[in-house]
Amino acid sequence: MPTISDVARLAKVSVATVSRFLNDSGYVGKKSREAIEKAIKELDYIPSEVARSLSTKQSDIIGLIIPDIKNPFFPELARAVEDTAFEYGYTVILCNSDENELKEKHYFQTLTNKYVAGIILTSIFDQGTNFKNLKIPIVALDRPLEIDIPTVTTNNIEGAKLATQFLIDKGATSLLCVGGPNAIRSSKLRIEGFREVIKEQTIKSYIIESPYDFETAETIIFDYLKSNPSVDGIFACSDASAIGALKAVHKLNMRVPEDIQIVGFDGIQMGKVVSPSLTTVAQNIYQLGQAAAKMLINQIEGKPLENTSVCIHPKLIERETTRKERT
Amino acid sequence: MPTISDVARLAKVSVATVSRFLNDSGYVGKKSREAIEKAIKELDYIPSEVARSLSTKQSDIIGLIIPDIKNPFFPELARAVEDTAFEYGYTVILCNSDENELKEKHYFQTLTNKYVAGIILTSIFDQGTNFKNLKIPIVALDRPLEIDIPTVTTNNIEGAKLATQFLIDKGATSLLCVGGPNAIRSSKLRIEGFREVIKEQTIKSYIIESPYDFETAETIIFDYLKSNPSVDGIFACSDASAIGALKAVHKLNMRVPEDIQIVGFDGIQMGKVVSPSLTTVAQNIYQLGQAAAKMLINQIEGKPLENTSVCIHPKLIERETTRKERT
DNA sequence: ACACAATGTGGTATCGGTTACATATTTCAT
DNA sequence: ATGAAATATGTAACCGATACCACATTGTGT
Numbered sequence A, B: 001m002p003t004i005s006d007v008a009r010l011a012k013v014s015v016a017t018v019s020r021f022l023n024d025s026g027y028v029g030k031k032s033r034e035a036i037e038k039a040i041k042e043l044d045y046i047p048s049e050v051a052r053s054l055s056t057k058q059s060d061i062i063g064l065i066i067p068d069i070k071n072p073f074f075p076e077l078a079r080a081v082e083d084t085a086f087e088y089g090y091t092v093i094l095c096n097s098d099e100n101e102l103k104e105k106h107y108f109q110t111l112t113n114k115y116v117a118g119i120i121l122t123s124i125f126d127q128g129t130n131f132k133n134l135k136i137p138i139v140a141l142d143r144p145l146e147i148d149i150p151t152v153t154t155n156n157i158e159g160a161k162l163a164t165q166f167l168i169d170k171g172a173t174s175l176l177c178v179g180g181p182n183a184i185r186s187s188k189l190r191i192e193g194f195r196e197v198i199k200e201q202t203i204k205s206y207i208i209e210s211p212y213d214f215e216t217a218e219t220i221i222f223d224y225l226k227s228n229p230s231v232d233g234i235f236a237c238s239d240a241s242a243i244g245a246l247k248a249v250h251k252l253n254m255r256v257p258e259d260i261q262i263v264g265f266d267g268i269q270m271g272k273v274v275s276p277s278l279t280t281v282a283q284n285i286y287q288l289g290q291a292a293a294k295m296l297i298n299q300i301e302g303k304p305l306e307n308t309s310v311c312i313h314p315k316l317i318e319r320e321t322t323r324k325e326r327t
Numbered sequence C: 001a002c003a004c005a006a007t008g009t010g011g012t013a014t015c016g017g018t019t020a021c022a023t024a025t026t027t028c029a030t
Numbered sequence D: 001a002t003g004a005a006a007t008a009t010g011t012a013a014c015c016g017a018t019a020c021c022a023c024a025t026t027g028t029g030t
Helices: A004-011 A015-023 A030-043 A049-056 A074-087 A101-113 A156-169 A185-198 A214-227 A239-251 A285-300 B004-011 B015-023 B030-043 B049-056 B074-087 B101-113 B156-169 B185-198 B214-227 B239-251 B285-300
Strands: A061-066 A091-096 A118-121 A138-141 A151-154 A174-179 A204-209 A233-236 A261-266 A279-282 A309-312 A315-317 B061-066 B091-096 B118-121 B138-141 B151-154 B174-179 B204-209 B233-236 B261-266 B279-282 B309-312 B315-317
Touching (some): A061 A074, A061 A285, A074 B091, A091 A101, A091 B074, A101 B049, A118 A285, A138 A285, A151 A156, A156 A174, A156 A185, A156 A233, A156 A261, A156 A279, A174 A185, A174 A239, A185 A204, A204 A214, A214 A239, A239 A261, B004 B030, B015 B030, B061 B074, B061 B101, B061 B285, B074 B091, B074 B285, B091 B101, B118 B285, B151 B285, B156 B174, B156 B185, B156 B233, B156 B261, B156 B279, B156 B315, B174 B214, B174 B239, B204 B214, B214 B239, B233 B239, B285 B309
Parallel strands (some): A061 A091, A174 A233, A233 A261, A261 A279, B061 B091, B061 B118, B118 B138, B138 B151, B151 B309, B174 B204, B233 B261, B261 B279
Antiparallel strands (some): A091 B091, A279 A315, B279 B315
16 A cells, blocks of 8 residues: 555655645745656555544544434435435444444444544434534434434424324324334324324224334234224324224224325335335435535535534335325 | 543553553553542543554444335344444444445545544445455445455344245245345345246246336336236245336235235345235344444453354245135 | 473554655746 | 845654663572
């Protein structure tokens, strides 16, 4: 691996001049410029990121802390972040926090110790870590953190309203809302959206809580429906629980969407693939990740942020778990 | 952030002694040791990874290059790698190559430039890059590279045989094998396994090729089945195409598993979730990733590799797309 | 008691860049 | 013509570690 000194020697200039050339900082004369360009080409020189980081205390690495890449929501998000990072010349370190505060803190430690340029964080701990005295840029993704930290989220209330209203429009008269874990802000907001629509209506409604995973959701919903068979519409606050609901409903020999309609939330791939395919309020996951990455990079590069927070509109995707027409 | 000099000053020793202490290299007297420990605690000192990397030309970062984290096979793999890396004090950079040689090369460049400790690679390019003259450890995952590079794969032939034999045992008499892209070695091997079982039998069989994605697979299989309705068993070389097959079969109003049975390959989450749930040859994806990470770390840390390649047995998971008993 | 090994410690060059500062040359308005 | 400003370039300190080498001290076998 050639170093900056090799280039300097070959181009018969000093390392300072080469450095100035590389970073486009300060003056570099035409002759030097040409000689340096030639030398770089000849040597196949690439500046050492590590040395540069040591000097500037900033690398071209972005940390991405998410609960679990296995959770079907996150691969697409990660992909969007990585694509955007790639485009701007950054590289992504992936961290699975498991919603575990200790692990999260550990990653923060590790990442800052690597002089990462910034961190994108999906965390349920809105207060725990003290993000303010951290001097590196942070963007909160999917779940808001403290007030002054830039945030990218989907408009959860709007999405929940969309789903609920849609079920009603399609003729549902007795609605079940399957909320997510209470600790997660977005889950609360989705339930809130559901409530807001319901209170203007005169239909029966129930709200239950379930973690965001298929199996548990399936069990919980199965049990619920067994004792409350009158329910004819389910709004699940995540596609995972919606899919659990779908399985539960199947087991109960109810037909979807004839006997009971289901609308999920998230828009994960899997929704397309289940039978019947899932009507859902899709978050534009890719856009979410992209927006977060862009905001972070803007901060890193000192560009002004036009918005301190971005709220992306969800979109209802009508598939097969809801009726085609009002009955 | 305190530095090693701060520690040295506080402990009234030289930086060399502190360094020796930190790396457990060379002699450090008892008194110095205690003073240093105290100083480190007092200052909350953590050695700078970046400075260390510059000096040693090795970081604690592992590069993971995969085609696409959105592909449902990879999140679990990535998770396994990350978990194992975490356990041993390493950190993972995620790279999506899109099976694109240029992108792959670029990532190699970027990663080596960061002095990564090693790279785990899922690549279809078995010759392109010259891995030999690379001085950092590499492990090939899922798809073998050149001969002398440690490799972790599933026993694809065995898995394909398992699936094919199972279909036959369950009474299928006219088999369709849906292979993956020909460029992918594992796909070839799975087709080979299928062939091996078939040639000992006297049943009809067909082989078609399809990319590993739902939509395309669905279309291709739909068209095929339309003109060949006698097929009563499908072995799909990936769960993705198996799920495509499932949808295609549904559209054709054939019942699964009564009219036609389906067995997939991979064991992705989604298989559990489709209806009917997918019988499949499951790779132990987590174990795959874990084994790869461990092999890599062993290489990095100079420990001997007992095996230059690991081949993990797949396991047939019987679910609902095959019949319960032989008909 | 002496030679030699083992133990303990510090000085400092080095990794490969950045950047403040000094210095030299050119440009240009007056 | 001349002094200030702009342009161009080099020297060397610095980022925060590692590691080679020199040197001092202690232990030990004969």
